[in-house]
Amino acid sequence: MKDVVIDILKHNQLSITDNRLGILELFQKSSKALSHADIERLSEKHFDRVTIYRTLQTFVDKGIIHTIPTADNSIMYALCKEACSEGHHHDDHVHFLCGQCGTTYCLDNISIPEVNVPKDFIVHQTNVLVNGVCKNCR
Amino acid sequence: MKDVVIDILKHNQLSITDNRLGILELFQKSSKALSHADIERLSEKHFDRVTIYRTLQTFVDKGIIHTIPTADNSIMYALCKEACSEGHHHDDHVHFLCGQCGTTYCLDNISIPEVNVPKDFIVHQTNVLVNGVCKNCR
């Protein structure tokens, strides 16, 4: 586990620190998306708020994690499963938010449908967020 | 114009105040979605931040306007064109955010596509946010 995490950091030319190791392990262990608050709560060692923010930003920049826009105006983060790299994200899958347990899932296998916008509009990226009840809560 | 706005307020059993008249007129005039900051800036008379927040919340509750979740974690508001009522919104259209001018559009004619989630998930609502370049900016 720790080896995998170290490899990811090295591969992205990031120095190995307790903070980065800890946060990246949390993502590896979790099947759900995590918020900043989740990470602060779940971390074994205590890390400063600011450090966590900066680490998350670094991971997003490097293409290690991606952000998930939610309807309640909070930012969730999850591992990139596709081959994302610095400045080039390709996380075009559907996200699901369970209204019962609050869990955000990446539905990595479900691709974003085509959306017909007016012909004088140019589409760069489409985000799909599905709200409902997950398999554990029904 | 003002008559229309007054009718909407009366129809929703809201008392007629300068603040509500002003904000509702802004929405009637605008073809774009508006943020709290937009409203504060565009209002002729000065209204307290808190009053604006409360008015927006009231309008959302009454089904006069709906919120639009955006990727950059800010809330946009736009008039409900469909027949929304207190506690029952039916604003299931696609939203488009122009990366150039920052304008958020309601694409009222473009309905939300079906999304195939895993069969043990229950779908309540689907939000689709398209990012790109609008007709005025290309």
Added chain:
DNA sequence: ATTAATTTTGCAACAGCGTTGCAAATGAAT
């Protein structure tokens, strides 16, 4: 038209999220 009851507003205070500057601590390289 006055008065009374209800609703709305402004102000002050507060909490949460995220950012920045800077000095101390840590990690990487020699």
Added chain:
DNA sequence: ATTCATTTGCAACGCTGTTGCAAAATTAAT
């Protein structure tokens, strides 16, 4: 071990949104 570059923690700040409460405005009743 020493040096250099990067990361971290702390303090401070700005922005967004919320709450409590008294004053003002609106509505309803007389």
